[in-house]
Amino acid sequence: MIKGIKGVKDLLPEETPRWRLIEETARRWATGYGFQEIRIPIFEVTTLFARSIGASTDIVEKEMYTFQDRDGTSLTLRPEGTAGTVRAYIEHNRAADPVPQKYFYFGPMFRHERPQAGRLRQFHQFGVESFGIADPRADVEVIALLWRVLSALALPGLTLEINNLGDTADRETYRPQLVAYLKQHEEKLCGNCKRRIETNPLRVLDCKVPDCRTATEAAPHLADTLSEKARTYFAGVLAGLDAIRIPYHLNHRLVRGLDYYGLTTFEVTTTNLGAQNAVGAGGRYDGLVETLGGPPTPAVGFAVGLERMAMMLPDTAVVSTPGYTTVYVAGFGIQGSAAGLLSLEELRKAGIRAVSDFRSGTLKAHLRQADRLGCRYTLIVGDDEVVKGLGVLRNMETKVQLDIPLLSLIPHVLPLLSGS
């Protein structure tokens, strides 16, 4: 048997309603905030991701699905959505458009990791990117949208954490201070963090190992080395969040895994996701557009994991689709089968939801299927009915049956359906 690829899941019909609810909620709110949908390819040239995400990040170092095109070009299945969106923004010169460039997207992302609860190799994100606005209100707008979408879905146990990473220069001054501190306390750190002192010292602050946390309690804070400009900007973001009543927690340890973030960075976590706790995250990335060859362009965005939202979404949130009136057509017998097929098509052409099960050869089997499918009515068309030219419309709840002329089916059926 050919099986699906490890970490790549099928979404069966039983699960798609909860996904539709999530997608429709996200799309509605994003549109309401003035974002427009963009659809970008799921693969790009490898250098796009290497340059934007950061060559020394885990994603680029060991998690990308990379392969050669026939001409030898290195291509990669997208591990996230921002790089491609930025590429499209530059390529189509959207900076020249005077209208605010605020995009949202849905789609699959690919990372070669060992799957576990809440983590897949093909997973799906809803993301948002806001280009060209260097104003704290742009950050606030993006964070508010994220928070409103998650709140609208009534996802439990959410916390919004936010931090100020400062600009590149700020981090350059801070880094040696932190490294000096970490080297003094190196013995207390876990093996991973010892290595991180050289590779990614900021990441040590975000380590979950309790000893590492206590060891870094007294570490110098990035906040103390921030420039006046970065501070006032961040203060503006917080003031905006306060004004519109978005609850947040300052977390000076919050560091994101992608290189392009600066200034505002945020993450929404939950306690309901197994070992995983991030539902969605984002931040400001003012340098990225330029890095990728575009004009200097401030930008903010976020991405949320649809699988993670789906896991947390309470079952009660997914209401069973409101009882559409469906007519089951039970055509059986030699002539009845043929006449039934005709009636089925007539109903469908008239916009009436109609189904049948062609495996069923007896009326009993047909009625059983009609029942299982939850159909409100069954149109019985056996050989006897064909002879008389009258089908029998059975109300499955009341068991009341009416004769309906098969030749003028729709005018007779339609009033019954709208009346019920």
Place this chain on the structure above:
RNA sequence: GUGGGUGUAGCUCAGUUGGUUAGAGCGCCGGAUUGUGGAUCCGGAGGUCGCGGGUUCGAAACCCGUCACUCACCCCA
């Protein structure tokens, strides 16, 4: 990449110190009702016991290997 757990019917799972024909519940199909659903009763179909070796008179069970799923580490959505 590293570690733990689990692989028996479509699904959820039993299966005794290794013993003969591998079971149950649910689901499915049929009958009771020769043309009327759900409930009940009766009957039926459905299995390479993940795969490959080994031990044994005999393996679903024990040993080795392997694969898959899963949880966790790492990292992240």
